[in-house]
Amino acid sequence: MNKSIRVLQSNDYAYLEAMETGIEDDYIPRIFDKLTTGNNRLYGLFLEGQLVSMGGCSIYAGSYAMLGRLRSDRRFRGNHFGFELMSHVMNEVIKLDGIKWIGANTQEENIPARRVVDKLGLVPYAKLHGAVTKDTSLLESGAKRWTPIESNERKKAWLQEVYVKPTTIFPYECYYPFPASEDLFQGVDLEKWCFFENEEKSRVLITKYDQKKNHYLHTVYPWDDMISQEGLWETIANEYHKLLEQCEGDTYIWMDLTKEEANKLPDGHSFELSSPWILYGKEIENS
Structure with missing residues (x-):
């Protein structure tokens, strides 16, 4: 053979x-x-x-x-x-x-792929829904939108404060979350990532454009209180409508949600929640 x-x-x-x-x-x-x-x-x-x-x-x-x-x-x-x-x-x-790190991201229902990943010796890190929608009106209340952050130093400070810590997963692209580290953010073009702060400067929202099969406003919000944060969804909706004007073809909002976060969405929400994705991986020594 x-x-x-x-x-x-x-x-x-x-x-x-x-x-x-x-x-x-x-x-x-x-x-x-x-x-x-x-x-x-x-x-x-x-x-x-x-x-x-x-x-x-x-x-x-x-x-x-x-x-x-x-x-x-x-x-x-x-x-x-x-x-x-x-x-x-x-x-x-x-x-x-x-x-320094090698991994794989596969849907929970894809049993054959998960068997391969297990045999490769990769271990589960996180399980996330890639939640997509075209309509956030149910989550909006007419509150004031959050303030854009213009300073790259302030953007870096938020990344350092919220993500550069053990066990934190950062959704780098749609379908591609990674364990966060300083390495992940070196070379990032912060001019292309939009950051927004709430009025108290206690919360940050990151939005960025991504394209896989479709166009996406990839939204990153690292807390589990997204339903109660006034102005958050108004900010997301505003950025989404701006992206719609720039893109031809299907365009969506994408947000990576844990099972617990997905369960907090209100009845009647418009997010499509497919089978969750399981992030596997391991650190590589002496590389």
Whole structure:
């Protein structure tokens, strides 16, 4: 049996097309070129010249590696090719200079992927709903919007105060939360992230633009009192409507919520709460 694993290039797209993954409207074919360049890598496991399993990683902030994009040809499932491939990917990533943390983020209902992640030795960090909506009117009361923060030093101070501490998870992008550290925020373009303070300067809201399949106003609020904070949702709604004017296509508000936070949403809320995502990972020593 002729079996091999190698890095995929953009001209390997035909191998992906020949796979039978059973996934409808998969996003990977649409951005295959992007996933094989820059800080992204894709690997393929080939059997007799046929691509039977594919997966990869993305590097964030120079020291965080997120495994993912595991796809297997259903005609070859049951042979543990997915684990074999991702084990190879993880070993390759660990060899890269500067990597301090490696992880994976998979939905709770995706049992096959969770089995692979468990066998890789990654441990659960957090479980979060990627809650999306186009309408926050039920949460608004007409209160005054929060004040924008213009100073990058003030923005850095908020990140330091709220996130740079043990066990804190920061939603860096949609689908990509990470354990927060100073490394995560080095090089961040704070001009592109909007920060807002409440009147008492005791709370901060961060909003940033993200695009995966759709456009998102990615909102980050690190406390569990989001329902009772006057002006919070008016601020989010205002930023969302500004983004709507700039984007063509489906545009949503995205907020990462724990189960407890999701349960606090009022009856009749418009958030779509899909199966929660479980963040797995581990720190890499001597990198």
